[in-house]
Amino acid sequence: QSVLTQPxxxxxxxxxxxxxxxxxxxxxxxxxxxxxxxxxPGTAPKLLIYDNNKRPSGIPDRFSGSRSGxxxxxxxxxxxxxxxxxxxxxxxxxxxxxxxxGGGTKLTVL
Amino acid sequence: QVQLVQSGAEEKKPGSSVKVSxxxxxxxFNTYTFAWVRQAPGQGLEWMGRFIPGFGPANYAQKFQGRVxxxxxxxxxxxxxxxxxxxxxxxxxxxxxxxxWETYYYYMDVWGKGTTVTVS
Numbered sequence: 001q002s003v004l005t006q007p008x009x010x011x012x013x014x015x016x017x018x019x020x021x022x023x024x025x026x027x028x029x030x031x032x033x034x035x036x037x038x039x040x041p042g043t044a045p046k047l048l049i050y051d052n053n054k055r056p057s058g059i060p061d062r063f064s065g066s067r068s069g070x071x072x073x074x075x076x077x078x079x080x081x082x083x084x085x086x087x088x089x090x091x092x093x094x095x096x097x098x099x100x101x102g103g104g105t106k107l108t109v110l
Numbered sequence: 111q112v113q114l115v116q117s118g119a120e121e122k123k124p125g126s127s128v129k130v131s132x133x134x135x136x137x138x139f140n141t142y143t144f145a146w147v148r149q150a151p152g153q154g155l156e157w158m159g160r161f162i163p164g165f166g167p168a169n170y171a172q173k174f175q176g177r178v179x180x181x182x183x184x185x186x187x188x189x190x191x192x193x194x195x196x197x198x199x200x201x202x203x204x205x206x207x208x209x210x211w212e213t214y215y216y217y218m219d220v221w222g223k224g225t226t227v228t229v230s
Binding site (some may be wrong): 002031032033035037039043044045046047050051056086088090091092096097098099100101102103104 | 145147154155156157159160169171172205207209210211214215216217218219220221222223224
């Protein structure tokens with residue numbers, strides 16, 4: 001059971017937009033900025049978003065993030081087939097004094 | 111930017127130990143901090159711990175306390191993760207990553223490609 005809760009899967013058509021939710025608590029999302037990772041099986045995970053809504057160099061602005069209270073959301077617009085991957089939210093948990101991830105959300109671009 | 115190159119796949123017997131290496135290139139090793147993350151078959155990402163080479167004890171996830179050890183060789187710019195008393199459910203892909211921790215944020219920005227450890 002993951003500390004952060006994500007839906008197992010989301011789907012949308014090419015060109016559409018999708019959101020991935022991430023729910024936590026006061027000891028993690030409520031006090032720490034969230035990060036989002038894209039992971040295609042068999043490859044290295046990639047940092048998509050950090051500090052709730054910042055993009056590393058090279059990440060297109062189709063990817064954005066937001067946080068409200070103890071929840072966070074990843075927004076992806078202009079979906080492309082290449083966006084099919086598993087998406088994970090992650091942060092630090094002050095009570096556990098450890099990094100934590102969500103269980104991951106599989107994105108299917110129909 | 112730093113690149114992380116991990117060691118090759120390992121096959122181990124239950125009860126044995128495995129040591130995975132993660133060589134950093136393209137940056138100054140002692141400016142980085144490292145996290146280790148694993149993914150078991152069909153499962154999500156699991157944080158194992160983090161450490162700062164040459165700077166105090168590592169921070170291990172409670173689940174792995176007593177079984178995992180992080181070390182580093184600053185001369186070769188290589189970080190290591192050793193997991194002992196291997197069990198079948200330790201079969202996973204193990205990733206190293208550089209991480210950033212401050213009062214209000216935590217994330218991992220550069221990742222290795224992973225090392226497959228099979229326990230059977």
